[in-house]
Amino acid sequence: MTKIKICGMRRVNDILYVNTYHPDYAGFILSEGFKRTVDIDTFYDLELLLNKEIKRVGVFVNEPIENILKSFAHKLDVIQLHGEENAEYIDKLRKNCDCEIWKAVRVKYADDIAKADALPVHKLLIDSFSAGSYGGTGKRVDLDIFSQVNISKPFFLAGGLNEENICYAMEKVQPYGVDFSSSVETNGFKDENKIKRIVETIRNNTERRI
Numbered sequence: 001m002t003k004i005k006i007c008g009m010r011r012v013n014d015i016l017y018v019n020t021y022h023p024d025y026a027g028f029i030l031s032e033g034f035k036r037t038v039d040i041d042t043f044y045d046l047e048l049l050l051n052k053e054i055k056r057v058g059v060f061v062n063e064p065i066e067n068i069l070k071s072f073a074h075k076l077d078v079i080q081l082h083g084e085e086n087a088e089y090i091d092k093l094r095k096n097c098d099c100e101i102w103k104a105v106r107v108k109y110a111d112d113i114a115k116a117d118a119l120p121v122h123k124l125l126i127d128s129f130s131a132g133s134y135g136g137t138g139k140r141v142d143l144d145i146f147s148q149v150n151i152s153k154p155f156f157l158a159g160g161l162n163e164e165n166i167c168y169a170m171e172k173v174q175p176y177g178v179d180f181s182s183s184v185e186t187n188g189f190k191d192e193n194k195i196k197r198i199v200e201t202i203r204n205n206t207e208r209r210i
């Protein structure tokens with residue numbers, strides 16, 4: 001069954017929506033300065049309300065490791081590194097916490113994926129490249145790039161996925177999981193109906209193929 005991650009939890013309502021439709025993972029933007037960033041107290045409050053079976057993903061962009069370890073790691077299942085974190089950074093993080101580590105690749109060329117695949121992480125999240133933005137842009141990845149590279153690690157496909165393109169993308173790329181943010185929002189906030197529809201679309205599509 002293809003795993004589903006809904007990213008950018010910000011409000012109590014967002015948590016109620018994911019508790020109802022039950023994706024496998026819920027993401028929180030925990031580095032400062034992004035439009036979906038939640039502060040530490042909000043994160044603690046929201047995390048308490050989140051169904052225990054939904055895995056907690058903290059998204060960080062070039063965050064000092066000490067901050068992750070001191071304030072967040074004990075509440076997270078997964079640490080998603082969405083900046084320019086290198087092998088040395090990842091090794092240090094892995095030695096000091098038990099979370100799964102995912103590296104996001106903001107892909108321009110196939111070689112970007114090959115380089116990330118060599119990093120000491122558990123999974124990759126393959127996202128689109130946008131100059132000046134780290135993520136959550138709604139911009140799509142060129143799926144043809146996947147035929148140019150062998151990926152050894154399980155990976156999430158992200159970047160501009162929506163109800164219209166998700167079945168084609170899953171068929172073409174066969175990801176371990178799929179990740180959504182912009183397309184399940186209306187006016188910048190998570191939309192219950194859009195979350196419901198995307199989760200149902202994926203689960204129905206996966207069932208048809210079994």
Ligand SMILES: O=C(O)c1ccccc1NCC(=O)[C@H](O)[C@H](O)COP(=O)(O)O
Pocket residue numbers: 007008027029034035036037059061082127134135136137138139158159160161179180181182183
């Ligand atoms: O979502 C953000 O605002 C964000 C900011 C900084 C770094 C990463 C961010 N999002 C990471 C994600 O995992 C998003 O879900 C991913 O980029 C896909 O977003 P979208 O294209 O909007 O579906």
